[in-house]
Amino acid sequence: MSTDGPSSTGSLPSETVTVALGERAYDIVVGAGLLDEAGARLVSLIGTRPVLVISDETVAGLYLVRLTDALKRAGIAHQEITVPPGEATKSFASFGRLAEEALKRGVERGTVIVALGGGVVGDLAGFLAATLLRGLDFVQIPTTLLAQVDSSVGGKTGINTGVGKNLVGAFHQPRLVLADIATLDTLDARELRAGYAETVKYGLIDDPAFYDWCEENAGALIAGDHAARQYAVVTACRAKARIVAEDEREAGARALLNLGHTFGHALEAATGYSDALLHGESVAIGIAMAFDLSASLGLCPPEDAARVRRHFAAHDLPSGLDAKIFSGRRPSSSDLIELMAADKKVKDGRIRFVLARGIGQAFIADDVALEAVRDLLDRAAAA
Ligand SMILES: NC(=O)c1ccc[n+]([C@@H]2O[C@H](COP(=O)([O-])OP(=O)(O)OC[C@H]3O[C@@H](n4cnc5c(N)ncnc54)[C@H](O)[C@@H]3O)[C@@H](O)[C@H]2O)c1
Numbered sequence: 480m481s482t483d484g485p486s487s488t489g490s491l492p493s494e495t496v497t498v499a500l501g502e503r504a505y506d507i508v509v510g511a512g513l514l515d516e517a518g519a520r521l522v523s524l525i526g527t528r529p530v531l532v533i534s535d536e537t538v539a540g541l542y543l544v545r546l547t548d549a550l551k552r553a554g555i556a557h558q559e560i561t562v563p564p565g566e567a568t569k570s571f572a573s574f575g576r577l578a579e580e581a582l583k584r585g586v587e588r589g590t591v592i593v594a595l596g597g598g599v600v601g602d603l604a605g606f607l608a609a610t611l612l613r614g615l616d617f618v619q620i621p622t623t624l625l626a627q628v629d630s631s632v633g634g635k636t637g638i639n640t641g642v643g644k645n646l647v648g649a650f651h652q653p654r655l656v657l658a659d660i661a662t663l664d665t666l667d668a669r670e671l672r673a674g675y676a677e678t679v680k681y682g683l684i685d686d687p688a689f690y691d692w693c694e695e696n697a698g699a700l701i702a703g704d705h706a707a708r709q710y711a712v713v714t715a716c717r718a719k720a721r722i723v724a725e726d727e728r729e730a731g732a733r734a735l736l737n738l739g740h741t742f743g744h745a746l747e748a749a750t751g752y753s754d755a756l757l758h759g760e761s762v763a764i765g766i767a768m769a770f771d772l773s774a775s776l777g778l779c780p781p782e783d784a785a786r787v788r789r790h791f792a793a794h795d796l797p798s799g800l801d802a803k804i805f806s807g808r809r810p811s812s813s814d815l816i817e818l819m820a821a822d823k824k825v826k827d828g829r830i831r832f833v834l835a836r837g838i839g840q841a842f843i844a845d846d847v848a849l850e851a852v853r854d855l856l857d858r859a860a861a862a
Pocket residue numbers: 535537538541564565566569596597598599600602622623624625626629630631632633634635636644645662663664665666667670758759
């Protein structure tokens with residue numbers, strides 16, 4: 480990691496984390512005000528090749544002009560396409576429309592796709608870059624906490640299908656990630672908290688000191704403190720960069736990043752990928768349940784599981800199967816196990832989970848018996 484010197488508008492110096500992937504290595508730059516530096520930073524990387532910016536309508540209304548002004552100042556020709564905000568945009572239909580529109584606009588092999596937005600825009604625009612003309616260069620400018628700490632880094636791109644989330648996609652690493660933490664100032668508090676669940680996850684996986692920091696500083700981070708936000712984004716990106724460099728295609732250690740996701744994806748499916756439960760909220764419940772399962776299997780001290788639950792409750796993150804989330808129609812343990820099976824994590828009556836021996840000690844368990852999961856879900860539903 481290196482410090483670049485003060486960014487043009489922020490008082491904190493921006494910081495750079497490198498994802499060490501040989502020829503495909505790239506930098507993640509984190510700081511306040513980076514949007515205004517995007518043109519200059521792109522020129523030094525890819526010259527003045529034309530840019531196609533993909534954003535959603537909400538983010539475009541807030542930040543597109545600042546980005547395009549920065550591109551203009553750097554002499555970069557650019558076009559923009561905006562898509563409706565929300566998870567429904569990560570669909571075959573909107574991908575098809577986007578690809579046709581991009582081709583009509585005259586995209587060529589040298590065009591650089593720039594994703595300006597949250598994880599939805601990043602995953603969709605990344606998949607467009609991976610597939611259009613068999614692969615275009617791609618830059619991520621993430622504007623949600625979730626996208627800054629997780630989805631913009633690591634090259635997973637894709638769209639959802641009727642069968643499940645992210646089931647059509649490609650690995651396609653970006654050439655650069657610019658995480659302007661000042662853009663988080665306009666993010667809805669609920670979205671910010673959901674992104675915080677993916678942030679604290681890194682402490683719970685293998686960095687107990689970062690978890691301690693989170694307990695101390697989550698309040699400031701959520702309230703808007705730029706120094707706390709920058710520290711958290713840099714720490715998360717450093718962890719993700721290390722894991723991705725070790726295991727780009729998720730043959731091993733990268734699966735640790737799925738802490739909370741076995742339960743989480745089933746809960747998202749059970750709520751129809753609706754606003755009833757945001758992705759990060761489902762991950763928060765999933766993390767709490769993964770710690771409870773670890774404790775009930777005698778793998779993790781129950782105090783650690785309780786500590787995680789207390790931390791989530793202190794910051795208004797869900798950690799249980801509250802009937803309110805499901806509008807009174809709480810799924811049964813069998814429903815949820817079936818959804819986990821559809822998510823391809825069940826094999827021979829056993830489910831793949833990320834469990835923990837304690838805070839900061841996550842591990843991959845391929846052999847969790849369905850009965851233990853069923854018991855836990857039944858107890859959670861009765862709570
Ligand atoms: N590729 C990966 O590795 C990876 C990892 C984790 C999650 N994901 C995916 O990420 C997606 C979720 O991403 P998300 O949580 O960023 O959701 P999102 O992209 O839907 O953004 C959430 C909402 O915030 C708005 N928004 C974005 N930035 C804003 C800003 N700065 N100010 C005001 N509003 C803003 C958006 O318009 C949207 O309405 C899911 O589809 C998930 O599957 C991908």
